[in-house]
Amino acid sequence: MYTIRAFHNQSVRETEPHPSIDRSPLAFHQRLPGYTPTPLIDVPALAHELGIARLWVKRETSRLAMPSFKILGASWAVYQALIAQLGTTPSWQSLEELAAAVAPLQPLTLAAATDGNHGRAVARMAALLGCRARIFVPAGTAEARITAIQAEGAEVLVVEGTYDDAIIRSAQEAGPHCLVISDTSWPGYEAIPRHVIEGYSTIGWEVDDELERRDEDPPDLVVVQMGVGALAAAITSHYRRPAYTMPPRIIGIEPTRAACILASMEAGTLTTIPGPHDSIMAGLNCGAPSLIAWPIISAGINLFLAIDDQYACTGVRLLAQAGILAGETGAAGLGGLLALRDNPRIAAAIGLRSTSRVLVLCTEGATDPDAHARILASDCRTDCLHRRACMPTP
Structure with missing residues (x-):
């Protein structure tokens, strides 16, 4: 079992009326050449391994000819x-x-x-x-x-x-x-930065539209990577809209080596974590939360979870087995679910159970091919000592 840190938000407001993000960014993206909604992939084998009913992976490995959202x-x-x-x-x-x-x-x-x-x-x-x-x-x-x-x-x-x-x-x-x-x-x-958050809302609208097309119930738990908090703010705003009558619980993920948002929640105020921030989840190596994202995520996320790199690396390998080539940051959401599987008390407290319908975001493809190859060829349980298996040889 690897290291995690968790903070349960006891004052979460699941229908907080944040300034709503309408479909204007989605309409703009639909005008761009090459636009198509990214896949929402049902992964039953992984759901079974995690002991949940459904697992959807929103695959952002190719978005408008770019390898991330x-x-x-x-x-x-x-x-x-x-x-x-x-x-x-x-x-x-x-x-x-x-x-x-x-x-x-x-x-x-x-x-x-x-x-x-x-x-x-x-x-x-x-x-x-x-x-x-x-x-x-x-x-x-x-x-x-x-x-x-x-x-x-x-x-x-x-x-x-x-x-x-x-x-x-x-x-x-x-x-x-x-x-x-x-x-x-x-x-x-x-x-x-507020417009950046608005732009990310396209992901939520696409998930809604695809599940409606399939005539499926929405997720009751959503796992999102945090970093500075922009993506997490977009996802939180989407699922905390007053019109969303059955709001899901939301889990925010960050590395233990750069857990600036979890530290801010613990302190009750914006907190900066000094570097170096050397997680293999490079896209989450952030020492300070975004000023405008903070009020949204601090009010709307249920559980803040910091995970070791090994969980992300294991997520990379499991996603590859499911046919999804994800980078380390991209697999961090699945890594968070793996951490909860290893910590059943925390999982129970957030309501993760056999009937759960879970959405995770795969936010990037394999943007560092060398690191990706090393991760696929290694086993964190036997090879990893402070990322020795997945980092370049000095």
Whole structure:
């Protein structure tokens, strides 16, 4: 059994009337070339192994030709930021027409900090709209992820320090000809991160629509990765809408080495966890929660769960057996369920039982192929000592 930390939210409000996110982001995404809803996969073998009735995996391994869900938030946030710069909503039928509409703003650079996926998504939007991109990554970012961002035409700058240091550096780029597109927020910088959260709401609407199409009941438990909290805020807002008459319980997942939201819940206020944050769940290596996500997730998530890397790695292998090639962050939601299986008292307290219908989000594909191959070839129970099996040999 590996290490976990848990915080039960005794003051959760399951019908909290947060500002609702309507279908406008979904309608925007549907206009983008190559849009199709990502698969909602029923995995009965894994459900049986976990002792639950149903397990759905929302597979975000290929979204608008990108290997993660991040393009949903980046595209909507960039679009809204450009509208704000133009002072009007442009008329467009294609990305070429949209690029022409924003031409008066050029030269324009989009800047972002990232552990990989968000920065790549911002870089893709910059390329599509004729903008430059400048992406800041923390030291230690996998070379494959840096190369993927550069392949989008972006300039990549490595910041000595943590993801949070990269955020600080990216914020310094803001100016008349540079828009900072961040998925986290701080005092005085809230509009764009709020649009990122709105963009992620497409996932929830797609799940609703697909289950309605199948004439199936919705999940009664949802597991979501946290990081800075943007995705978790989107999912929480979706399932805490007053119109949702049977709100599910929500579990938020983060690494034990970067459990900034769990620490904030314990402290009762926003709390920063100093680095280094070296979880193999690279997309969750965040030391500070998002200012605007915090009120939503602190009011709406039932259980905050921090898990060891081994649970995520085991999740990678189990998803691969089910035909889903997931990255370490992508498998963290399933890793959380595995941790609950090993801790039945916590599972019982959150209401995980044999009749449960559970939704997990697979948020990324194998964005670091070398790490993915090492994980598939290893066994955490026998090979892992502080990630020796799944990390590069020095």
